[in-house]
Amino acid sequence: MASTKKTILESNDGKTFEVDKGVAHDNIESMASSLEKIILDSNDSKTFEVDKAVALDNIEAMASSKKKIILKSNDGKNFEVDKAVALQLQMIKYPIEQDWADTYFPLPNVKVNILSKVINYCKMHSDDNVPDYQLKSFDAQFVNVEKRLLFDLVLE
Secondary structure, eight states: OOOOOEEEEEOTTSOEEEEEHHHHHHHHHHHHHHTOEEEEEOTTSOEEEEEHHHHHHHHHHHHHHTOEEEEEOTTSOEEEEEHHHHTTOHHHHHHHHTTOSOSEEEOTTOOHHHHHHHHHHHHHHHOTTSOHHHHHHHHHHHTOSOHHHHHHHHHO
């Protein structure tokens, strides 16, 4: 009977395991490559060590959500906004999600002052870090305007 070479592995919590050396080598190599770490620097000079595979997935998702969209009001003023903000606008949400449209959206029926207010609203509502009570307060102030402006906001 052929003997199988064994090796002893120790876990972080001090437990030891006797396993087949060939199996251990293959599995450890596979785990090591999947758990490869990278260092990420944030804007505020903090560094984070994270799993490479997780980081790459998240970075790709963040990059696509930070894609810039240009909205052009009826008087020609351009507003550059994050894709997440633009997705709040129902009139352009579907073309963006389907990748039918470019990053430029002329809005010939929308006045600059209305578009500015709507973008401000969308920014607030696209920010996941804003607590609900703050959104409710913001919404109450947002609609507390003269009737004509409110009418324009609803229509445009």
